Amino acid sequence: MNPVQAVGRSTLGLLRTAGSVAIFAGRGVGASLSTPWFAGQLARQVVAIGYLSLPVVGLTAVFTGAALALNIYTGGGRFNAEQIMPQIVALGITRELGPVLAALMLAGRVSAAIAAEIGAMRATEQIDALNTLSTDPFRYLVAPRLIAAVLTLPLLTAVADTIGVAGGFLVATQTLGFSGPLYVQNTWNFLTSWDIESGLIKSAVFGFIVALMGAYHGYNASGGARGVGRATTHAVVSAAILVFAADYILTSLFTAK
Template sequence: MGLFSTNPVAALGRATLEGVAAIGRVGLFAARGISAALSPPWYPRQIIAQFASVGFLSLPVVGLTAWFTGAALALNIYSGGDRFNAETVLPQIVALGITRELGPVLAALMLAGRVASAMASEIGAMRATEQIDAMVTLSTDPRRYLIAPRLIAATISLPLLTLITDIIGVAGGMQVSNYLIDLSPGIYIANTMDFLTAWDVESGLIKSAVFGFIIGLMGCYHGDSAKGGARGVGRATTSAMVSAAVLILAADYLLTSVFALK
């Protein structure tokens, strides 16, 4: 009876200690990665290669996601606004929803699936085949050569992708509004520009920079922590994608709470 009553407490204690330890490991890894990214030496070729992989190659999937999201958002706003004869506010709501919330979050989630998993698999494979140990033997700091370029590229690329997402998403809403309520593109753009403020766009870009860092951090951390050969690399890939997505949504809530007070 005594054993049965103490087991749940012991399990809760172990889970708590493991959670705190995991947070500590991620925090130390992030601090070392930031230090490596902000101090020389840098590896320009690696940084440029990561910009191409993270940013440029993600344009098709981010662009398609943005257009369909803007179009679907416009359809839903039209459907709801039609009940109150408020269809004319469609451009303003689409623009606000895309720039402040949907643009940064959806672009980040697309990159979490594509980039975080790719980073984890690449670094995990290098860890499993002892290539990272070989770098250390050759006096090359893996944090500066592998981690820092990915953190830099993800943190800078995602705001640029978010800006493109905002433009394409608003364009998707414009096409739907032109078809549904015969609103000309000129009037749609004028209403959008009159309604949006600089802070609406800036807040989304700040969010996306944080999300980009989270994506790079989770991809590198889980890849560097991969153990157990191919199976361990597979687990690291899945963990990187899932943890990045969850942290993005959590960070979005926290940042939105802060920005809402501004």
């Protein structure tokens, strides 16, 4: 195959995959926005995706907030601007690191779990069984996961924002000699509601991406156990890449206003 053919084949493959994902997403959104809903499934997914991700998101946020504080303090010191560290930490966490890190943690924990579970259901004919039992797999499997991720990732991000800023606060007050009340006051006065809202809007989009990639790759898994493993890897990698791409696009849109 000559190089032009190879590029053409790859491009066609990419377009086919993009189309397939778009159709899958359309069916998933359609099932999410119309009845019947499976409330039990939704509740189960809210717990699995949201509640059970709290420890990993919280730990990531506290360490990131603390490290960010140290880095900004050191960097700011190069031009005598150490004192703006609380503001930069708060801005960095709420607008960028909170939503992105929470989404990446979910990509690793949740996207993989969704792909593995749905992929195993595909391999063991449980998805075929759903169809024969007059139950649409998109309503029963995909929609609850999409809704749960879109609802819970902003909540997790709000927690990550709080804990991340607290991590910066701890380092600043315990090791860098900042005054606690002043740190809080500087942070509070500096942040606008849009700093927080833009991060939460981003995280809702990221939640959709994470759940969609897990469900898409799991639903289309083939080839038994190896296929399920492949689907899980693809879900995590594609979710992470799409989160970064969406982050750039959304940040561009938000900063252009």
